[in-house]
Amino acid sequence: MPLTPELLRALPKAVLHDHLDGGLRPQTVLDLCREQGLQPPGGSGASAEDVARWFAGSADSGSLELYLETFSRTLELMQTAPALRRIAREFVEDMVADGVVYAETRWAPMQHLAGGLALVEAVDAVQAGLEEGMASARAAGRPILVGQLLCFLRHLAPMPELVDVAAARREQGVWGVDLAGPELGFPAAPFREQFDRAREAGLRVTVHAGEADGLTSIRDALDCGAERLGHGVRLVEDLSADGRPGPIAARVREDGICLEVCPSSNLQTGAADSMAAHPAGALLRAGIPLSISSDNRLMSRTRTSRELARLAEAFDWTLEDVGRTVLAGIDAGFGPEAERRALREDVIVPAFAAAERRQAEQV
Template sequence: MPGGGVSINTLPKISLHDHLDGGLRPQTIIELAEAIGLDLPETDVESLQKWFYDQSSAGSLVEYLKTFDVTCAVMQTRDGLFRVAKEYVEDLALDGVIYGEVRWAPEQHLARGLTLDEAVEAVQDGLEAGIEHMEAQGKSIRTGQIITAMRHADRSLEIAELAVRYRFDGVVGFDIAGAEAGFPASNHRAAFDLLAREFMPTTVHAGEADGLDSIRSALFDGRALRLGHGVRLAEDVTIERQDDDNTFVTLGPVAQWVRDREITLELCPSSNLQTGAIAAWGDELLDHPFDLLYQLGFKVTVNTDNGLMGDTTLSQELALLSDAFGYDLDDLEVFQLNAAAASFLPLEDREELTKAIVAGFADA
């Protein structure tokens, strides 16, 4: 552990890129599946967790996404959404997270009769119940919903309208997700135009399963303030030469723009290994371009993406990076300060998060 044995779990942390339908407890899946008569690939907690991890580690985003067929299936009722959202907050708080932006796609939760609005309200009620439950245990946490549209579908304008409708009732931003290659942000220009007119902040999944063209579209068509993953932005970084003490690089125009404008990268190290997003650089965490981007001054943040699929937590992701790249507490604090500054909260709230992070790390 960095800092001579300091527990990362106790440090205040910010989670920006975490999918609600990728963070369920295996026991919850089993119980919700039984209630609706859904057959599962495994029926005990340990085996089911292993199934999710193994299925998600095929080196393909397309294969990775298939596991969500199971989690979404048990999140089609108000009770299911409420429980999953409540437990999501509890798990974050127990991991030391003081603010979490949870993204999810309401359009994927209508199979049992819920409307889009009812789904959003069920999740918000669950989040608030989780916050109240953890406050009773002496842990402070707040949340914000990021309403997500599926990029391979044609409902993005409707989902953008939904996000705007609930912007003062728990929703803080908008995203598009799903299979990236072949489905650029430009396909959803009408939705992003609406969001821009309404001054609703956006993050866009880009630079995970597709390269620089996808990132360009996220920035131009999506007006993205943050890049979901964005790891393949490193394709626009050319290493000219390297010696024992220095690495000399040239930034291409996309990378230069992202760095100079301080557009935040929502990096998800373990997930990027599982989906093959960093295959161009290698297949181990040490090969991840996270450290290169960090050392070059990009606004990097650390995220889980999907705790169930990766069998991980935010604290574990930070520990893995610390082991791989020798980060200390000062580095981990930078990642949290970057995340606080990039959150979709008002300035005053972001400043409060910053103060809490600085205070928490000072006490470590």
């Protein structure tokens, strides 16, 4: 049984790395521009397809810094509670449509206060949308568990209030904190105190590292207590020609630090030159835990099943290889352990086992 896009879309998946402000539907961009009196990307007569092309083309720069500039167009639309609630609800709907059963959406609430929202009001609006989406999916018999990660931004000063809000909402769907934004020249170390506070409050910590900067940035993130690495693909620089890990890669492997790998955006930001040369193949062979995600579905015109399909084609991955990445994702998730375990054992493992049986029957 070939690993077709249809098969990969139908299989249950875990998404660890998907930005709320990078996953708006093109039609939602048009609708919110109209409601807020803003010119849509692509011009006043733009269609949803025009908007989709504009974002993907603008993001396809080969530079993380230029890639990040496209977010100014989505952020300006996400300054009210109704807009945040809608986008969060649609996030869940789009995950369900792609066969995802576990997802974390990350965003930086401090970027959504220009319209007068308080930090906690913005977080609560997103959670309300996520809850609506999950309730609708479950009513339709589609199990899914979704939560939030709140992002610090490397180029801004640490914001202690972010941990306070996250800690207060830990039992209501805020599972952890992240460090995002321009990586090169902005180390993680200044945020270490906030990460320590987050862990003391029972929150989990992930850090974008190893995308626009290399091993020094990865080591910095690990030293700050990162439990996962956002992207992390430049860890491949610590593998020998025959795949043996150096000290940093060995640390990642031995500590079970999962890499949140997003292939299409890595090509757009210059972290990889081509899909055939993407580090995911070598990293998986070296035993590094990998989870595959979509990062920014609007900017990359993608979804997680497409990301898996691209890697499977590039590296001749088997169903077992794909299953390894999905299980790595659910195991490294920051959501409630009992619920993750139930999804793993009752949904993911049986679905992959059934697919493997069908595949064996066709041989």
